[in-house]
Amino acid sequence: MVKLTDNYLEAPEIFEQAQIKYPTYDQNDIIKLTQEKPQWVHFGGGNLFRCFHAKIAHDLINQGELKTGVIVAETYDENVINEAYIPFSNRMLQVVMDEKGGYQKTLLASVAQSLYYNQQNPSGWQALRHIFEQSSLQLVTMSITEKGYQLTDINGELTAAAKADITHDPEVAQTNMGAIARLLLARFKAGRYPIAMVSTDNFSENGQKFQEGILTIAKGWVKQQLAPTEFLNYLTDPDQVSFPWSMIDRITPNPSEQVAKVLHDSGFEDTTIIHTPKHTNIAPFGNTEVTYYLVIEDQFPNGRPPLENAGVILTDRQTVNDVDQMKVTACLNPLHTALAIFGSLLGYQSIADEMTNPDLVNLIKRLGYQEALPVVKNPGIIQPKAFIDEVIERRLPNKNIPDTPQRIASDTSQKIPVRYGVTIKHYLDNKRSLDSLRAIPLVFAGWCRYLMAIDDQGEAFIPSLDPLYEQLHEYVKSIKLGQSTSVHTYLQPILTNQQIFGFDLYEIQLGKKVEHYFEQMIQGPGAIMRTIQTVMEDN
Numbered sequence: 001m002v003k004l005t006d007n008y009l010e011a012p013e014i015f016e017q018a019q020i021k022y023p024t025y026d027q028n029d030i031i032k033l034t035q036e037k038p039q040w041v042h043f044g045g046g047n048l049f050r051c052f053h054a055k056i057a058h059d060l061i062n063q064g065e066l067k068t069g070v071i072v073a074e075t076y077d078e079n080v081i082n083e084a085y086i087p088f089s090n091r092m093l094q095v096v097m098d099e100k101g102g103y104q105k106t107l108l109a110s111v112a113q114s115l116y117y118n119q120q121n122p123s124g125w126q127a128l129r130h131i132f133e134q135s136s137l138q139l140v141t142m143s144i145t146e147k148g149y150q151l152t153d154i155n156g157e158l159t160a161a162a163k164a165d166i167t168h169d170p171e172v173a174q175t176n177m178g179a180i181a182r183l184l185l186a187r188f189k190a191g192r193y194p195i196a197m198v199s200t201d202n203f204s205e206n207g208q209k210f211q212e213g214i215l216t217i218a219k220g221w222v223k224q225q226l227a228p229t230e231f232l233n234y235l236t237d238p239d240q241v242s243f244p245w246s247m248i249d250r251i252t253p254n255p256s257e258q259v260a261k262v263l264h265d266s267g268f269e270d271t272t273i274i275h276t277p278k279h280t281n282i283a284p285f286g287n288t289e290v291t292y293y294l295v296i297e298d299q300f301p302n303g304r305p306p307l308e309n310a311g312v313i314l315t316d317r318q319t320v321n322d323v324d325q326m327k328v329t330a331c332l333n334p335l336h337t338a339l340a341i342f343g344s345l346l347g348y349q350s351i352a353d354e355m356t357n358p359d360l361v362n363l364i365k366r367l368g369y370q371e372a373l374p375v376v377k378n379p380g381i382i383q384p385k386a387f388i389d390e391v392i393e394r395r396l397p398n399k400n401i402p403d404t405p406q407r408i409a410s411d412t413s414q415k416i417p418v419r420y421g422v423t424i425k426h427y428l429d430n431k432r433s434l435d436s437l438r439a440i441p442l443v444f445a446g447w448c449r450y451l452m453a454i455d456d457q458g459e460a461f462i463p464s465l466d467p468l469y470e471q472l473h474e475y476v477k478s479i480k481l482g483q484s485t486s487v488h489t490y491l492q493p494i495l496t497n498q499q500i501f502g503f504d505l506y507e508i509q510l511g512k513k514v515e516h517y518f519e520q521m522i523q524g525p526g527a528i529m530r531t532i533q534t535v536m537e538d539n
């Protein structure tokens with residue numbers, strides 16, 4: 001059996017026997033050079049990073065185009081570092097799963113260091129600060145989930161942690177934005193060195209929102225005289241600190257037991273999947289699909305590795321925004337969230353299985369082709385219609401990808417404004433009537449139904465984690481299937497919440513339609529499936 005920590009340079013044959021590609025570089029050289037001149041920090045070393053960013057770095061190091069490795073920083077889940085990185089010398093196995101059932105396995109050793117960056121861990125807290133004080137640092141990438149950027153609550157008010165960060169010494173910052181602003185302040189003080197801060201999380205205008213989060217904290221510090229005024233100039237000058245926008249796409253499910261078994265049977269030892277107390281599902285291996293897109297605004301004030309040599313598209317901000325809106329608000333993520341909500345309610349455990357249900361396929365086709373596509377701009381570098389075709393015909397039905405509706409259903413409250421709100425806004429801006437929309441209000445009704453935590457068979461289920469779930473569940477928890485009830489009383493507080501939908505749904509005349517679909521969905525067991533069929537038949 002081969003292990004991640006085996007010496008691939010001295011005993012390559014054991015990797016070859018297990019059909020695992022291995023690095024041509026020596027990880028120890030990479031570690032040494034990274035200590036001397038750190039170049040790349042990544043926040044959020046979860047599955048996407050392990051399957052995507054780490055492979056980009058690996059390819060560049062293999063090509064001799066990058067001499068240093070990535071430093072992974074976790075602000076949130078210390079067990080990710082303690083259990084998935086440190087014991088495996090920061091290595092991982094990337095498994096790419098094609099539609100024909102094949103697995104391509106690559107050992108990645110491109111992470112040079114990993115640390116838990118949180119004020120509760122003084123060594124990591126100081127170590128990363130020291131790294132940010134180095135002029136050599138060029139870029140930071142992030143995949144910390146949408147909620148990782150939040151500084152406000154369900155009512156749009158600053159959270160207690162955000163208020164504390166704004167008024168307290170940067171050295172005791174608690175929020176992600178505060179902790180990262182602390183690093184930028186240290187960099188500013190060390191020599192005003194330039195840097196690119198690249199969010200690669202799934203939301204539109206991610207660079208701008210990231211910058212706004214940092215500025216919210218930094219402005220508070222300046223006001224409290226905890227940081228000099230020039231710090232704000234530094235953070236808002238793209239030639240000093242840039243916040244490039246990005247679009248990232250690679251369906252990367254949580255590590256699966258099915259993949260673990262195949263790996264074990266093929267002679268790979270490190271297959272234990274870790275479920276941390278903070279709910280990260282991670283393993284010494286990561287499983288992902290063949291298709292990938294990473295498009296980044298080319299704004300790197302301190303230079304950058306030649307990312308284009310590893311398949312990254314570097315372009316201008318407008319093109320990134322167009323391609324991101326195409327993917328996140330129209331052609332992939334809205335379809336994904338629809339499958340997540342209804343898949344969870346209908347008892348599915350696999351996205352590929354959902355794609356064998358013609359009614360669900362009709363629903364996502366309507367959502368993509370008929371409701372979102374007409375108002376999405378063609379970004380030029382990728383054709384939206386061809387992109388949806390690939391999603392619906394090849395990517396989602398890939399049975400080799402162990403993706404689940406439950407993974408995608410996490411944090412839905414954070415995703416709705418981007419995944420559906422942007423399309424609605426385009427309708428309103430273009431003076432198009434919202435009357436023709438059916439799939440979008442059906443998804444909203446499905447999500448309200450999901451918040452009841454009762455499935456279509458009338459059985460209780462455990463919803464995926466969501467920071468607003470408990471509050472929202474309160475509104476609908478007493479609704480009983482099959483009883484006639486005033487739906488409006490229950491749904492009104494949810495459907496008027498602009499933090500969630502981007503709009504008061506009643507003001508834009510969608511609220512009643514959502515209520516109507518919801519009413520149909522609570523008629524009794526099986527009513528959700530029947531509602532989807534009825535609404536789609538009316539096409």
Ligand SMILES: NC(=O)c1ccc[n+]([C@@H]2O[C@H](COP(=O)([O-])OP(=O)(O)OC[C@H]3O[C@@H](n4cnc5c(N)ncnc54)[C@H](O)[C@@H]3O)[C@@H](O)[C@H]2O)c1
Nearest residue numbers: 044045046047048076077143144145148201202250251252
């Ligand atoms: N997995 C995919 O298919 C995919 C594809 C494109 C983009 N993304 C983006 O990447 C993000 C991460 O996806 P993943 O597959 O790596 O998820 P994951 O669950 O494997 O990892 C999540 C990572 O984010 C960290 N995290 C979670 N909550 C946090 C918080 N509140 N503050 C700071 N860090 C936090 C975790 O510690 C972990 O490192 C997604 O939310 C999405 O924005 C994912």
Ligand SMILES: O=P(O)(O)OC[C@@H](O)[C@@H](O)[C@H](O)[C@H](O)CO
Nearest residue numbers: 202248249250251252333336408
């Ligand atoms: O990663 P999230 O939680 O933002 O959303 C779940 C999925 O829709 C998402 O991860 C997709 O798999 C991804 O956006 C594909 O590129």
